[in-house]
Amino acid sequence: MTSVTDTFGKASADNRAALVGYLPAGFPTVQHAIEAARTMAAAGVDIIEIGLPYSDPLMDGPVIAEAVHRALTAGTRVRDVLHTVQAVAAAGVPVLVMTYWNPVDRYGVRAFARDLAQAGGRGLITPDLSPEEAGPWLEASDEHGLDRVFLAAPSSTSRRLAMITKACRGFVYAASLMGTTGTRDAVSGQAEGLVGRIRPHTDLPVAVGLGVSNGAQAAQVAVFADGVIVGTAFVRRLLDARDPADGARAVADLTAELAAGVRTKAAPPAV
Helix, strand or coil, X not given: CCHHHHHHHHHHHCCCCEEXXXXXXXXXXXXXXXXXXXXXXXXXCCEEEEECCXXXXXXXXXXXXXXXXXXXXXXXXXXXXXXXXXXXXXXXXXXEEECCHHHHHHHCHHHHHHHHHHCCCCEXXXXXXXXXXXXXXXXXXXXXXXXXXXXXXXXXXXXXXXXXXXXXXXXXXXXXXXXXXXXXXXXXXXXXXXXXXXXXXXXXXXXXXXXXXXXXXXXXXXXXCCEEEECHHHHHHHHHCCCHHHHHHHHHHHHHHHHHHHHHCCCCCCC
C-alpha cells in the first residue's frame, strides 16, 4: 500500500472516485505553477501530476504543448520540476511526475529516483516507457519506494494488460482513447470497456485520463473508474487567464466542479 493507493482507498470509502489533476511545471512561471497546483489541492484535487516539460511531447495536444513550450522558453529545467514537486507535496497531497522517458534517462535513472524521493515525490507516470524497457526504472523505484504508473490503451491486448498492470504500482492509468491529450465533447465510449478489461489483472486502482473536461464527464467516468484524471482543462484555464491571480481563481472553480462530479457518480447515458 502506497500513499497514492491509500488516497484512492480513502476516496472509495467516501463512495466516490479520486480526482487527479495535472499541470506542467514552469507555466506560466515556476512559482505561479506551484501556486496553481496548491490551489487545486486546496479546492479538492486528491493527487497532483506535475508535468516535466519536454521538447518533443508526442502525446500532448495543442493546449498542453503550448504551455510546455512556454515553460521551456522561460528556462524551466528538471531542478525546477523537483522544486515544484517539493512545494506542492508540502500541501499534503501525493505528487507524481508525468514525464517522457528521455529526460529521466539523460538525468540518470537512479539519480532522478533519488532526487524525486528526496523532494517528496511519490513516483512517475511514464507514457512512452514500456514495461519491457523499464528495468532500470523498476529497480530504482524499488530502491526509493516510488510508484510507477504505466499507461494501458484501448488497443492493449489481454496479454499486454497483464504485463502493464504487473509493472504498475500506485494505480493503473487507463487512456480512454488513442491519440493526443485534449478535452472532448464526450467521454470516449472505449473507456469503460478498457477499465473492465484491466480489472481482472490487478487489484490496483484504475484511473481514466484523456478527454475529461467538466463535472458531468467526471461524474460519468466515476461510475466505473477509481479515479478521474484531468489535465488539458486545467491548463486551458491558465492559458486563457488575464493574469496569474485570474488563473488561480479559474483553476479553483474548475476543481470545485470536478470534485462535485466525482462525488455525483452519474449514470452513463443510454446508448
